[in-house]
Amino acid sequence: MHEKSIVLLNNAVRDELAAVHQYMYFHFHLDDQGYDLLSSLFRRIAIEEMTHVELLAERILFLKGEVIMEVGEPVKPIHDVAGMLQMACQLEESTILDYNRWANECSANADSVSKKIFEDLVAQEEIHYDQFDNEWDKVKQFGERYLALQSIERSKTISAGTAPAA
Numbered sequence: 001m002h003e004k005s006i007v008l009l010n011n012a013v014r015d016e017l018a019a020v021h022q023y024m025y026f027h028f029h030l031d032d033q034g035y036d037l038l039s040s041l042f043r044r045i046a047i048e049e050m051t052h053v054e055l056l057a058e059r060i061l062f063l064k065g066e067v068i069m070e071v072g073e074p075v076k077p078i079h080d081v082a083g084m085l086q087m088a089c090q091l092e093e094s095t096i097l098d099y100n101r102w103a104n105e106c107s108a109n110a111d112s113v114s115k116k117i118f119e120d121l122v123a124q125e126e127i128h129y130d131q132f133d134n135e136w137d138k139v140k141q142f143g144e145r146y147l148a149l150q151s152i153e154r155s156k157t158i159s160a161g162t163a164p165a166a
């Protein structure tokens with residue numbers, strides 16, 4: 001009955017999985033470069049995107065569809081911090097546009113529950129966008145000095161012996 005919704009929900013699963021992979025990739029690299037704050041931000045948001053996959057999958061199964069666990073895009077090997085934040089902002093922005101459109105499509109097809117799922121996700125993606133955009137602004141404004149501060153924080157934690165176990 002809700003074939004179109006199942007297609008849209010699966011499109012969203014593909015995009016969410018792509019975000020999980022890309023953000024975890026950024027998380028590893030930022031951790032490796034010593035930028036704890038940004039590394040944790042990407043890790044936390046990757047986990048939130050994973051919970052979005054779960055929500056979408058539950059709805060697909062409820063509609064008696066098959067969850068297609070395909071990653072939308074291969075991970076882009078970006079290693080510079082500004083490039084990572086720029087890409088994350090673009091990902092969130094295009095997701096916000098898509099989910100708004102797909103909410104309207106679900107509504108037009110008399111599927112108000114899927115519509116609400118997309119609307120709730122838009123609200124969360126807007127928060128992600130805002131968090132990445134704030135960090136990107138700081139990197140643009142303060143450049144290497146902002147990143148150096150994060151490295152110094154890590155060194156302080158390590159020398160104080162309070163570093164979290166790796």
Ligand SMILES: [Fe+2]
Binds near residue numbers: 016048125
């Ligand atoms: Fe998401």
Ligand SMILES: [Fe+2]
Binds near residue numbers: 019049092124128
């Ligand atoms: Fe997001």
